[in-house]
Amino acid sequence: LNVTLAPGAAEAHHTDHFDLVQGGAAVRRGQAFDVIVTANETVHAKKMDVVFVNSAPAEFNNPQFSARIKHSIGQHIYLVEVTTPVESPIGKYQDITVSIRDKGGDKASGEAFAVADPLYLLFNPWIKEDAVVYLPTEELRQEHVINEYGNVYGGSLGSYETTKWYYGQSNQVALDAAFFLLEKVDRARAADVIHVVQTIARNQGMMRKADGSVLVGTEEAILEGNWGDSFDDTNNPDLWTSVIDIINRWRETGRPTQYGQCWVFAALQNTLMRSIGVGSRQLTAFGAWMDLSSRRDKHHKLHHVADDYYDITGKRVHSESQAWNYHSWNDIWIKRDDDKLSGWQSLDGTPPGKIGPAPLRAIHDLTEQNPFNVSDVISTVHSTSRSFLVKCAANHTKADHLNHCEVENLLAYDHTGLHLILSSATAPNGALLQRNITSEFIDPEMDAFIPFDPEMDAIVQHGRHLRAGAALPQPTAHRLLRDPVAPADAVSIVPNSYGVIVGAAIDGVVELDTSVFQDGEHVNVNIMFTLETYRGIEIKEMLSISERVLIKGSKVILPFSVDPSAYLQPDLGDVFVRIVVAGVSDSGVHIFAKDTLDIDSPPLSLFAPATIVAQAADKQASSPETFPALATFRNPLQFALKDVCITLHSHQLAFSNREANVTSVTECKFLRPGAKMDVSADILLPTKAGVYYVLASLQGEFLPFSQAHAMISATAPVASLAAAPELVTVSEISLMGAPDALEPSRSN
Numbered sequence: 038l039n040v041t042l043a044p045g046a047a048e049a050h051h052t053d054h055f056d057l058v059q060g061g062a063a064v065r066r067g068q069a070f071d072v073i074v075t076a077n078e079t080v081h082a083k084k085m086d087v088v089f090v091n092s093a094p095a096e097f098n099n100p101q102f103s104a105r106i107k108h109s110i111g112q113h114i115y116l117v118e119v120t121t122p123v124e125s126p127i128g129k130y131q132d133i134t135v136s137i138r139d140k141g142g143d144k145a146s147g148e149a150f151a152v153a154d155p156l157y158l159l160f161n162p163w164i165k166e167d168a169v170v171y172l173p174t175e176e177l178r179q180e181h182v183i184n185e186y187g188n189v190y191g192g193s194l195g196s197y198e199t200t201k202w203y204y205g206q207s208n209q210v211a212l213d214a215a216f217f218l219l220e221k222v223d224r225a226r227a228a229d230v231i232h233v234v235q236t237i238a239r240n241q242g243m244m245r246k247a248d249g250s251v252l253v254g255t256e257e258a259i260l261e262g263n264w265g266d267s268f269d270d271t272n273n274p275d276l277w278t279s280v281i282d283i284i285n286r287w288r289e290t291g292r293p294t295q296y297g298q299c300w301v302f303a304a305l306q307n308t309l310m311r312s313i314g315v316g317s318r319q320l321t322a323f324g325a326w327m328d329l330s331s332r333r334d335k336h337h338k339l340h341h342v343a344d345d346y347y348d349i350t351g352k353r354v355h356s357e358s359q360a361w362n363y364h365s366w367n368d369i370w371i372k373r374d375d376d377k378l379s380g381w382q383s384l385d386g387t388p389p390g391k392i393g394p395a396p397l398r399a400i401h402d403l404t405e406q407n408p409f410n411v412s413d414v415i416s417t418v419h420s421t422s423r424s425f426l427v428k429c430a431a432n433h434t435k436a437d438h439l440n441h442c443e444v445e446n447l448l449a450y451d452h453t454g455l456h457l458i459l460s461s462a463t464a465p466n467g468a469l470l471q472r473n474i475t476s477e478f479i480d481p482e483m484d485a486f487i488p489f490d491p492e493m494d495a496i497v498q499h500g501r502h503l504r505a506g507a508a509l510p511q512p513t514a515h516r517l518l519r520d521p522v523a524p525a526d527a528v529s530i531v532p533n534s535y536g537v538i539v540g541a542a543i544d545g546v547v548e549l550d551t552s553v554f555q556d557g558e559h560v561n562v563n564i565m566f567t568l569e570t571y572r573g574i575e576i577k578e579m580l581s582i583s584e585r586v587l588i589k590g591s592k593v594i595l596p597f598s599v600d601p602s603a604y605l606q607p608d609l610g611d612v613f614v615r616i617v618v619a620g621v622s623d624s625g626v627h628i629f630a631k632d633t634l635d636i637d638s639p640p641l642s643l644f645a646p647a648t649i650v651a652q653a654a655d656k657q658a659s660s661p662e663t664f665p666a667l668a669t670f671r672n673p674l675q676f677a678l679k680d681v682c683i684t685l686h687s688h689q690l691a692f693s694n695r696e697a698n699v700t701s702v703t704e705c706k707f708l709r710p711g712a713k714m715d716v717s718a719d720i721l722l723p724t725k726a727g728v729y730y731v732l733a734s735l736q737g738e739f740l741p742f743s744q745a746h747a748m749i750s751a752t753a754p755v756a757s758l759a760a761a762p763e764l765v766t767v768s769e770i771s772l773m774g775a776p777d778a779l780e781p782s783r784s785n
């Protein structure tokens with residue numbers, strides 16, 4: 038016997054995009070598919086049955102195939118319809134046998150022939166019967182199951198960057214990676230969507246201790262996390278642009294690929310989810326609160342409060358949470374037993390990968406009683422932010438935390454949650470747009486903070502009294518513990534740019550609204566500039582400014598300028614500037630404000646044709662044609678840069694005169710001040726119409742990572758235009774949010 042998938046079967050199952058170069062077929066559960074069976078003798082369809090069986094041991098929980106012969110399509114060749122129940126366990130089935138027996142006969146009778154290639158059985162978001170994963174519109178299915186490119190965001194709220202990522206879930210290595218991780222699944226629950234996605238989230242990544250031993254996860258993980266600073270040009274998390282490159286590195290080395298951080302783990306999980314048929318989107322939340330203190334009330338609910346403590350100079354003395362400039366994870370689309378909670382669910386694949394899937398509706402409504410770590414996600418996106426003024430002993434260090442400090446005032450109280458959460462969307466022409474999904478997570482009118490019991494009269498961390506007698510402010514307090522505090526809008530930090538280009542000074546002004554002060558009094562204003570990582574960890578204090586200002590007129594403007602030498606350092610990857618303004622007037626009115634600026638790379642330019650004509654496959658084999666791509670960069674700094682590297686990436690179109698598996702070309706140069714470098718490559722024309730991306734990335738000392746992209750639209754080969762099928766595109770974007778949620782994406 039010989040068994041092959043019938044023409045049109047993959048299209049009917051929406052798996053025709055899979056590139057199964059090593060053989061096999063991909064189908065979706067609960068939906069019949071046709072195969073062609075070639076026998077060595079005549080089969081009487083009315084008298085005989087075809088039996089499909091996966092012959093793994095029974096404890097493997099094999100799917101139950103049913104089959105029937107539809108009709109003969111040639112001598113000893115038959116069209117056979119095969120069906121799997123919609124509740125079938127998904128899997129990569131490599132032990133399928135086919136036998137032919139008399140109708141009503143023993144299933145074990147007749148010789149069984151092994152099918153040479155694997156069958157990938159996937160979830161089916163196209164049919165309502167597969168209710169847990171069913172996506173209600175074709176737009177959602179195309180966007181979150183089929184599309185292979187997406188925007189990934191980083192930076193800060195005021196200056197965020199967009200990079201293009203190739204998810205590549207149609208590659209066979211992506212399917213194989215997903216089902217490798219699912220070898221850890223409890224096979225009795227391999228049909229359970231929630232159990233399957235949690236198994237992937239918890240096993241895709243790992244982390245090590247300083248001595249190299251495993252901290253979280255296992256050595257069988259695909260990706261290793263590292264939040265240190267000892268990276269090179271082979272393992273820097275910033276340099277990845279393709280999940281398939283990550284998976285191939287893992288396959289080649291036999292060990293977890295080095296290295297990933299949150300956005301890399303989210304991209305990997307996005308690929309794995311889409312490959313198995315679960316609708317998924319990657320998102321980035323700006324200003325996300327991570328590693329909150331373990332303070333809990335008597336009901337053991339998280340308090341959803343992030344407390345920072347500053348002295349009068351604006352120096353942050355202590356923090357009981359960590360505010361990352363951004364954090365990235367995934368939402369997956371699943372149906373819940375309680376239909377009000379159906380739809381998008383947050384699932385965080387950064388190790389240990391134990392958050393979610395948490396329903397967005399429960400997160401938005403602050404309904405703590407829902408399972409799957411809803412409280413953790415509420416803390417991430419909607420913690421109340423409080424800033425306190427403290428006075429500490431002269432010899433106090435950060436290692437002392439709040440020991441030897443007195444909490445004097447509540448300077449700021451913000452319950453509105455995060456102000457920006459972004460995901461990706463695809464326009465009908467294939468362009469990648471940004472989707473603002475903040476309102477799906479947060480109602481800014483609600484306060485998530487859960488206060489302590491009234492009888493608790495001290496600020497407590499981990500059950501330890503930090504300062505006896507310091508009453509905790511009520512959650513609705515917007516003013517003082519002791520002295521008056523100017524309203525939040527009375528002091529403003531106005532930088533010339535939220536994205537400071539490397540080599541430029543940090544310029545701007547601090548504006549004071551004088552209406553909250555007494556005319557003629559003075560205000561002692563302190564401005565503190567610190568350099569921080571994207572996880573909010575201080576690198577160094579850059580500059581401290583103190584001025585005594587006379588209150589006169591309606592507004593006082595204090596200009597500031599920080600020389601670039603204050604922040605320039607060889608490693609500027611994911612580095613930010615925090616500005617804090619603190620002070621007090623003669624009459625005792627306190628002022629407070631804080632903001633974050635991004636350090637951005639000088640521009641990287643990429644040139645490639647916007648439109649091309651695809652080349653017929655037979656012509657490409659004999660006389661391949663190419664198009665050019667050119668990336669350029671000029672050193673704007675006043676000193677030379679060594680080892681400035683530009684990489685051209687092409688993940689779907691092959692580079693000319695290179696091995697087929699080469700997806701990037703890199704050149705590095707020494708650049709004198711003002712000097713320019715060019716990197717070019719010829720890329721083979723595609724053989725199919727569609728939208729393709731070529732990317733360019735920049736790295737080097739004193740240069741933050743940056744990326745440029747070119748979107749290239751390919752029309753069908755000229756010779757086959759008359760017979761070519763119409764290119765199917767997404768006809769409409771379902772906003773699933775505010776009407777203005779879609780905007781063109783920004784890139785640095």
